[in-house]
Amino acid sequence: MKVALDAMGGDHAPAVNIGGAKEALELYPSIEKIFLVGDEDAIRAECQKQGLSTTSPRIAIVHAPEVIGMAEPGAKTVRRKKQSSINVAMDLVKAGEADAFVSAGNTGAAVASATIKLRLIEGVDRAGIASGLPNEHGICHLLDAGANPEAKPEHLLVYAIMGSAFARHVLGVKHPKVGLMSNGEEDEKGTTFTKETFALLKGFADSGKAPFDFVGNVEGHDLFETQLDVVLCDGFTGNVVLKSCEATAKAMFKWLKKELTANAVRMIGAKIAKGAFVAVKERASAESYGGSPLLGVNGVVIIAHGGSTAVAVRNAIRVGMETVQHRVNPHIEATLQDVKR
Amino acid sequence: MKVALDAMGGDHAPAVNIGGAKEALELYPSIEKIFLVGDEDAIRAECQKQGLSTTSPRIAIVHAPEVIGMAEPGAKTVRRKKQSSINVAMDLVKAGEADAFVSAGNTGAAVASATIKLRLIEGVDRAGIASGLPNEHGICHLLDAGANPEAKPEHLLVYAIMGSAFARHVLGVKHPKVGLMSNGEEDEKGTTFTKETFALLKGFADSGKAPFDFVGNVEGHDLFETQLDVVLCDGFTGNVVLKSCEATAKAMFKWLKKELTANAVRMIGAKIAKGAFVAVKERASAESYGGSPLLGVNGVVIIAHGGSTAVAVRNAIRVGMETVQHRVNPHIEATLQDVKR
Known part of the structure; x- marks a missing residue:
């Protein structure tokens, strides 16, 4: 179970995201790895500050040079800032390297990025x-x-x-x-x-x-x-x-x-x-509750509140984990197939 | 300043309406009269219970044999129950006998009755x-x-x-x-x-x-x-x-x-x-706050919450009084005329 975390998302980034990742790693042994996606220097500095070892095999920093601001128009900015932390984290899910995406960043951007990159489940408009x-x-x-x-x-x-x-x-x-x-x-x-x-x-x-x-x-x-x-x-x-x-x-x-x-x-x-x-x-x-699943995309995407604390980010990671473990998307697919018949 | 009060409106009618009328008469000397509109026997009994003298020149009971329930479809029922307390109270405003209408009853019914009987201010759709x-x-x-x-x-x-x-x-x-x-x-x-x-x-x-x-x-x-x-x-x-x-x-x-x-x-x-x-x-x-003005009709109509207490009804009567005294409707008419020019 691997999570791609938008380390730059939310009003209190990267601090609460690094804090949330640290808590999640301590509490949830089934998490093999958290990808911390965003500005590498900022992430390294914050990890050091919070005592999260970046050499742990359960941590991987993935550099993303751009950030989508909370007030930027989501759908448009996702197309323009291809190297934003939201897009880079979503790519990890798309490539199958991560099982779930978590972000406390711009909601419109996360929804647009998920829809563009992961596409919708068959039967979902x-x-x-x-x-x-x-x-x-x-x-x-x-x-x-x-x-x-x-x-x-x-x-x-x-x-x-x-x-x-x-x-x-x-x-x-x-x-x-x-x-x-x-x-x-x-x-x-x-x-x-x-x-x-x-x-x-x-x-x-x-x-x-x-x-x-x-x-x-x-x-x-x-x-x-x-x-x-x-x-x-x-x-x-x-x-x-x-x-x-x-x-x-x-x-x-x-x-x-x-x-x-x-x-x-x-x-x-x-x-x-x-x-x-x-x-x-x-x-x-x-x-x-910490995180709200974006239902209908081909992948697990969890949207956390912009004002999230570290506890909220940790809980968003937990919701992502549960959504993967309980196979919500395969169940949705099967139900939509059933209904069609 | 005279108020037509729907004595049968709300979840706790007629008790809270009689209680609200009593408080309003005590607190607001500028109220000349409150018309208590509804089932005469029920109103008399409640007035006696609460010690509100029905022989006072500031009280007038106006019998209305029908009541519109809180869950009835408002607009339809107003047309059917012509002798409902909402319609009879609205008629008092229409006839110029009362300056304001107050009800904690069915909101849709009050809006429909006001629109049908009082009509809209020119320029209001x-x-x-x-x-x-x-x-x-x-x-x-x-x-x-x-x-x-x-x-x-x-x-x-x-x-x-x-x-x-x-x-x-x-x-x-x-x-x-x-x-x-x-x-x-x-x-x-x-x-x-x-x-x-x-x-x-x-x-x-x-x-x-x-x-x-x-x-x-x-x-x-x-x-x-x-x-x-x-x-x-x-x-x-x-x-x-x-x-x-x-x-x-x-x-x-x-x-x-x-x-x-x-x-x-x-x-x-x-x-x-x-x-x-x-x-x-x-x-x-x-x-x-007690009461919400229905703005745009040719008359003062105050909608109180269905769950109103006596204090809420009293405050709704106060809002009606203030809306009349501060000449809100003439000001609205004048502004709409100004804007047109």
């Missing part, structure tokens, strides 16, 4: 990002979280198949439950797009072929409260929802911190109950 | 709901929060004009700042719809005619952190975002409560710091 949210009953994946902003109903049908394959094989959910994000739970709610998608999903579920239960339209609260494995939406909605949920959690922690430090008495109370805040922060944070 | 969010710099209104799921770019241009009129005249913001919700802050981000809307807003702002500053594309975190008065989006996106933010806040309080009561030590700390949780809950809750 658009790849989708499955972002895990901390649901009371497990992890609920919002799919698509941003790869395909103007999705078509048939894209969401394939997302339902792919997302439920991920839930079944990686998370061990026997009968994945799939909902459709809408502006109300009643069947007739939604836009032309969601109504067409609803009809398509319902028809497929009624045919008996669906490898999932379609629960119908869902709303924001279902992401956290209802036993659901996949919530489908177009990539624009998914991206906006995901960022809005993150922003709400962040704002609440900020206000809580302000109020808890507003006077000496509250500060004492906060200190005594500190464990509770740490636990909630951990649960709410993206760190624990 | 679709009404939009402006929902206030607790931004660090004041209140940021998400517009549209659900009235118009499949909006066109020109609808959002009119929303920008209406939302900034509300911010200027009700909230006292001299130079309202307007952003466009997108899947990234860079100008080129978005869907076909948001890109067309962006171009329209930018062209209008560049013409020097705009009564607001257009700040460009914004994301989830801007709702809470950036000095913004209006964030524009189609009603599907707005509805989904609003519900997802509410759900995140709710989930976090739930987790916090669970963790704070997980052991005796934490419970002691939580008790000492209790004031902080109350303050954050109040800030995060929809109660403080």
Whole structure:
């Protein structure tokens, strides 16, 4: 099991990527090698700083002279910066030298590079990002979280198949439950797009072929409260929802911190109950999930949050490892073949 | 200043509506009268229970034999249940007997009833709901929060004009700042719809005619952190975002409560710091804002959350009062006339 890590990706590169690689090597013995892809000097310096031996057979530095910035237009820049860390790392997966790609860098660039270099699985028209949210009953994946902003109903049908394959094989959910994000739970709610998608999903579920239960339209609260494995939406909605949920959690922690430090008495109370805040922060944070699989490409591609910490990068590597080990892509291929028949 | 209150609207009707009316009458002397619209027997019984004298000249019970349920299809049911509390209350505004309509009931029904009975302001093609969010710099209104799921770019241009009129005249913001919700802050981000809307807003702002500053594309975190008065989006996106933010806040309080009561030590700390949780809950809750104006109809219509408490209903009545007193609709009409020239 070998991982190609974009060492230059994210807001805190290369530090968090080197830190995440170090933790992953310590924690996951099944990882044979991590390719650290990016500016060689910067990577060497950071490895030395963090005490990660570059002579270890489990580490390989692969130089990539270019970096794609977080704010650059992804798809365009991928074509221009051929020697960027994202492209060079993706090439390692394409060549079969690495089993999984992990990046906390520019999402649009990673999606474009993966689609161009690895191509799509047969039967898939658009790849989708499955972002895990901390649901009371497990992890609920919002799919698509941003790869395909103007999705078509048939894209969401394939997302339902792919997302439920991920839930079944990686998370061990026997009968994945799939909902459709809408502006109300009643069947007739939604836009032309969601109504067409609803009809398509319902028809497929009624045919008996669906490898999932379609629960119908869902709303924001279902992401956290209802036993659901996949919530489908177009990539624009998914991206906006995901960022809005993150922003709400962040704002609440900020206000809580302000109020808890507003006077000496509250500060004492906060200190005594500190464990509770740490636990909630951990649960709410993206760190624990760490990486979102880009489903639909011919290879394992994990997108980590731009603001990832070392723990988040380590967890993204873990998600990559699990996606490879549980053979998610072969299962997706087989299911798509089955459905066609 | 007279208010027509849908006494039967919301998940906790009529109790919270009667409670909200009672509080509003106590707190706001400029309210001459509140019409309590709905089932007369139920309203009388609840008034007696809560000690609200129905013989007061500031109270008038208006019987409406029908109720539109929260899950009924709004637009259709409004046409069928002509004697529903929403329709009867709206008729009072239409007839000029009341200055504002307030309901915590079925949003789709209230929007449809308002549009049919009050009609739209000249120059407005679709009404939009402006929902206030607790931004660090004041209140940021998400517009549209659900009235118009499949909006066109020109609808959002009119929303920008209406939302900034509300911010200027009700909230006292001299130079309202307007952003466009997108899947990234860079100008080129978005869907076909948001890109067309962006171009329209930018062209209008560049013409020097705009009564607001257009700040460009914004994301989830801007709702809470950036000095913004209006964030524009189609009603599907707005509805989904609003519900997802509410759900995140709710989930976090739930987790916090669970963790704070997980052991005796934490419970002691939580008790000492209790004031902080109350303050954050109040800030995060929809109660403080209480009501979202439906902008664009010929009359003042305030939509309250279905889960409203009495405090939320009281605040929705206050928003209605302020919208009337600050002459928001005449200002919107005048601005739309100005822009045309």
